[in-house]
Amino acid sequence: MxxxxxxxxxxxxxxxxxxxxxxxxxxxxxxxxxxxxxxxxxxxxxxxxxxxxxxxxxxxxxxxxxxxxxxxxxxxxxYLWQLRAVRRAVRAGEPVWWPEGERDALELGRAGVVATSHHGGACKVSPEQCAWLRGAAGVVLLADRDAAGAACALRRYEGLLEHAGLRPWQVRVLRAATGKDAADHLAAGYGLADFVPVSLTTLRRKAAEYTPETAAAAGYMYVGLTVIVGGRRITL
Incomplete structure (x- = not known):
């Protein structure tokens, strides 16, 4: 890649x-x-x-x-990162891996798969970004091992079903065997086959822990919070 x-x-x-x-x-x-x-x-x-x-x-x-x-x-x-490679993979019927962050996508690419990423951090995923995966044979989502990572993976999962027209069986969710994310997993010597499957039930339960309080404790901006600034209602 x-x-x-x-x-x-x-x-x-x-x-x-x-x-x-x-x-x-x-x-x-x-x-x-x-x-x-x-x-x-x-x-x-x-x-x-x-x-x-x-x-x-x-x-x-x-x-x-x-x-x-x-x-x-x-x-x-x-837009997604590595979009040309993503579109080629979709046309060729190859799976696309989608972690949270370009660094993780880069390391997955070095491991031999087509990988992409959104930008802006956890849960900063748009319908337009999901729509680029329309027609994909399959998408592998990587969930970071924290509440924000689970919420982000769930948002991507639901976005792919709604905006890319994928079926649930076409989307897998995995997490690192060790460390927080895909880059940590690969740096520790684990391979692509060693990622741990995450059920939708587990993903939803972990994502429910993503609140403004837990996001602040982890150093994240909570996405979805509505605030009033200068008399205007703004959703972060």
């Missing part, structure tokens, strides 16, 4: 506590560059943060914001 990461370069450091790690390039099905999801190493307990950047054409300066229709002419939230 082609690697779409950019090594640390150009001394990109917004402040002394944040260091550039890599950038994951998202492309349209025809290969056209859309935007980059940038990973930063941080000195806090999470150890990482993310930002977005895009440019009107390859030689233009980066615009350091998340692409939106009114600024870039498209919505970043409509």
């Amino acid at each position: 082609r690697q779409h990461s950019v090594p640390a370069q150009q001394g990109q450091r917004p402040n002394p506590r944040v260091r550039f790690d890599c950038a994951y390039t998202y492309r349209a099905p025809n290969g056209h560059e859309l935007f980059q999801h940038v990973r930063w190493r941080t000195d806090d307990e999470r150890g990482k943060s993310f930002s977005y950047r895009w440019r009107p054409h390859p030689s233009a300066p980066w615009i350091k914001e998340k692409p939106k229709t009114d600024t870039a002419g498209f919505e970043a939230d409509h």
Whole structure:
């Protein structure tokens, strides 16, 4: 699988506590560059943060914001990582693996499967992203081993059934045998066959533990929470 990461370069450091790690390039099905999801190493307990950047054409300066229709002419939230490989796999009848995060997808690709990811973190999954898997022979979802990971996997599962028209038997949910996620699992020496199946009942029970309180304790923003900002109702 082609690697779409950019090594640390150009001394990109917004402040002394944040260091550039890599950038994951998202492309349209025809290969056209859309935007980059940038990973930063941080000195806090999470150890990482993310930002977005895009440019009107390859030689233009980066615009350091998340692409939106009114600024870039498209919505970043409509696209999956490695989309060209995903579409080829769908046409060829090959399964697509979908973990939570590009790092996990990259490691799964190195292990020999076609893998994709959404961006933005747990539960940041859109109907448009799910719809790219329409016609897939099968999709393997990887659930991180925490409540947010279970909620995210459940959202992807339900999205694939609703927006990609897949049947329940076409979607499998797995988790790592050790560690939190697919990258930890593979780094520990386990293989693709060693991922542990997760039943829908277990997934729903674990996902129910994802609350604003547990999300905050784990350092996540709770997705789905409605707040009032300046008199306006906003759903995170």
